[in-house]
Amino acid sequence: MAVPHSPLLLLLLLHLCFSTLFHGRTFSLVIPLTKDSVTNQYLATVYHGSPIKPVHLAVDLGGQFLWMACGGSSSSRPIPSRSIQCIAATGGGRSGPVRGACDVIAANPFGYLEGKAILVEDTVAVRSLDRSTAAVIVALHSCVPRFLLQGLAKSAKGILGLGRNQISFPAQIATELGSHRRFSICLSSTNGVVFPDSGSQDSVYGSEISSSLTYTPILTKKIDASQSPEYFINVKAIKVDGNRLDLNKSLLDLDGGGGGGTRLSTVVPYTVLESSIFNSLTAAFRAAAAAMNMKEVAPLAPFEACFESENMEMTATGPKVPEIELILQSEMVGWKINGRNSMVKVNDEAFCLGFVDGGLKPRNAVVLGGYQMEDIVLDFDMGTSMLGFSSSLLQRKRSCSEFSPENLLKRTG
Numbered sequence: 157m158a159v160p161h162s163p164l165l166l167l168l169l170l171h172l173c174f175s176t177l178f179h180g181r182t183f184s185l186v187i188p189l190t191k192d193s194v195t196n197q198y199l200a201t202v203y204h205g206s207p208i209k210p211v212h213l214a215v216d217l218g219g220q221f222l223w224m225a226c227g228g229s230s231s232s233r234p235i236p237s238r239s240i241q242c243i244a245a246t247g248g249g250r251s252g253p254v255r256g257a258c259d260v261i262a263a264n265p266f267g268y269l270e271g272k273a274i275l276v277e278d279t280v281a282v283r284s285l286d287r288s289t290a291a292v293i294v295a296l297h298s299c300v301p302r303f304l305l306q307g308l309a310k311s312a313k314g315i316l317g318l319g320r321n322q323i324s325f326p327a328q329i330a331t332e333l334g335s336h337r338r339f340s341i342c343l344s345s346t347n348g349v350v351f352p353d354s355g356s357q358d359s360v361y362g363s364e365i366s367s368s369l370t371y372t373p374i375l376t377k378k379i380d381a382s383q384s385p386e387y388f389i390n391v392k393a394i395k396v397d398g399n400r401l402d403l404n405k406s407l408l409d410l411d412g413g414g415g416g417g418t419r420l421s422t423v424v425p426y427t428v429l430e431s432s433i434f435n436s437l438t439a440a441f442r443a444a445a446a447a448m449n450m451k452e453v454a455p456l457a458p459f460e461a462c463f464e465s466e467n468m469e470m471t472a473t474g475p476k477v478p479e480i481e482l483i484l485q486s487e488m489v490g491w492k493i494n495g496r497n498s499m500v501k502v503n504d505e506a507f508c509l510g511f512v513d514g515g516l517k518p519r520n521a522v523v524l525g526g527y528q529m530e531d532i533v534l535d536f537d538m539g540t541s542m543l544g545f546s547s548s549l550l551q552r553k554r555s556c557s558e559f560s561p562e563n564l565l566k567r568t569g
Contacts, residue, residue, distance in 0.1 A: 184285045184360055185329065186561050187316075189215065189348035192309040196425035197266065198343060198526060199309055200316045200350060203281035205229025212311045214266060215350070217341070217422040218386030219317025221245065222280070222297035222325050223262045223273060225305055232299065234258070235275040241296055244322045245275050247382045262300045264315065265423045267307020273298035282329070282352060285360075285564055293332045296323050318350070319385025320374070320538055326352050327538065337538035342549075342556035343422070343530045349559045360559065361533055365552070369535055369544035370491075372484045375410050375417065376541070387536065389543060391418040391522060393483040394433070395490075396440040400483075403433055407521040418482070418522040420529070420543075426458070426500070427528045428514035430521040437480070441509055444478035459500065459508035468507065473550045475499050475507055482524075496550055497528045531555050 187200045198215040205211075206229055213224065234257040235241045242258035258275035280295040297314075305312070317324050318339065326339040329352040340351045340360075351357075357366035375388040388410050394401045407430055410417030429437060438461050442452065451464040469476040474496030482491040500510040510527050533556075535544035549555055557563075 185282045185352045186285055186559075186564070187282055187350040187352060188561055189343065189350060191343075191345055191348070192311075195266070195309045196526065197309045197312065198348060198422050199312055202316070203279075205278055206231035208279060208281060211313050212309075213314045213316040214308050214312045215341075215422045216265060216315050216317050216319075217420055218319045218384075219265075219315055219324065220263075220319050220321055220385045221260075221317045221323045222295065222314065223300050223304075223317070224297065224314025225302050226274075226299040229278055232276045232278040235277055235296065241277075241323075242275060245296065245298075260298050262298045262304060264304045264307060266315075267304070269304055269306060271301055271304050273300040273304075275299075280325075283561055285561060293329060295325070295328050317385070318536075320383065320387065321385040324385065326350075326536075329353060330538075338536065339538075340533060340535045340544075342533050342559055343526055344556035345530055347557045347560045348530075349556065349561075357535065360564070365533060365546055365549070365554070369533065369546050370489060371542045371544045372489060374536070374538075374541045374543050377410055377417070387420045387543065388417050388520075389420065390485055391482045392485070394437060395481040395483060396437065397444045397478040398481075399440065399444075401433075401436045401440055403436060407433060415517060415519065416521050418524060419520045420524045420534075422526050422529075424512075424523050424525040425527055426510045426512050427525045428512045428518065428523040430518050431513055431516050433521060434511060434513045437511060438509065441478055441480070448476075448478065450477065453506050456502045456506070456508060458512050459502070459510065460513065462502065462506045462508040463499075465501070465505060465507050471495065472553060473548050477507075491545060492547065493528055494548055496548060497530060497532075500527065 187202060189198050189200055191198055199212045200215050201210050201212055203210055211224060237256050237258045245258060245260050260273050260275050261270055262273040263270040275296060276299045277294055277296055279292060281292045318326055327337055330337040333353060335353055342349050351360060372389050375390055377384040377388055391408050407416055442461055445463060453462050453464050455462050473494040477495045477499055480493040480498055498510055499507040502508050531549045533546040
């Protein structure tokens with residue numbers, strides 16, 4: 157089949173293809189994820205540009221938008237400054253000269269870098285579970301200088317932002333579909349998934365899992381006059397083996413001044429806690445572990461509490477250790493963290509408590525990291541500002557890796 161040479165004609169044909177594919181919306185989109193063993197980053201695969209080809213992007217749950225290194229696509233079109241798209245991308249702030257391209261600031265949280273980028277429009281395709289062809293959209297993203305790739309996994313060419321704003325990738329898909337702004341993510345130590353439109357969760361996860369999700373409000377944090385694209389939840393207390401930690405409750409409150417609250421992040425590999433919270437959690441865990449006759453061994457950075465693995469009892473949900481629970485809007489709503497998500501195997505002889513000391517004045521008191529979210533279904537409903545979360549899928553002898561496109565196609569085919 158001949159490929160159109162005109163970028164504008166190609167974009168038009170792809171957009172028509174996308175509209176035809178989504179007539180009736182009877183199937184699911186899926187973005188496969190893999191976990192990079194060197195960096196612990198979760199890498200998404202989408203298809204981009206002309207000629208269209210797969211591209212790996214590091215997932216930033218609270219990222220504002222999709223960005224990738226410039227070059228390699230003949231269909232990329234700069235977005236003019238002062239346009240509606242530019243205003244959406246910049247929050248009405250800096251946008252470039254009147255007749256120039258739209259300037260944005262792109263951030264790489266993995267490398268602690270940021271730089272000036274150009275907002276562009278180009279082809280982005282996402283796999284469909286029910287069709288052999290990919291679903292195509294014309295997506296806004298930013299074209300960045302290559303130095304911003306520093307700190308990313310070797311194969312990553314940019315970042316896939318899933319944040320709470322108008323131009324994050326799930327928001328753009330929802331706009332194209334005319335659907336509710338909602339997506340789900342299921343992280344794994346191997347192969348995970350993002351479902352950009354999670355309205356058909358029963359058909360993907362099964363009714364047993366999707367009907368068991370517990371929901372908690374997603375809190376809104378203001379940065380100047382804008383809403384933060386990151387996801388915050390209302391953790392009111394923390395328990396270890398049912399015993400509530402004695403904490404400075406003001407640290408758990410999300411306030412406009414910063415420094416408090418609980419944020420969810422795929423950027424940090426392990427949960428980071430403000431020092432006083434970390435010390436309280438670690439002390440309580442050590443005491444409960446001693447009561448279970450767990451033998452403590454020398455720590456291994458970045459962890460501080462490590463235990464001999466030889467006599468640990470192994471269960472379906474990992475090593476049997478003291479249970480950690482985040483208490484949310486009420487005592488009846490808790491996010492339980494069992495051995496699979498609390499203990500990190502650092503060598504053949506030891507497991508370490510997978511929480512890290514974030515210092516006395518971190519940006520947020522609690523940052524729930526990727527490891528603590530693995531093998532749990534997370535449903536982000538941006539329209540209603542609610543987060544649904546499952547218990548560990550391992551309790552059902554399931555895992556997030558089974559929702560890879562290949563496994564789902566085998567199940568439905």
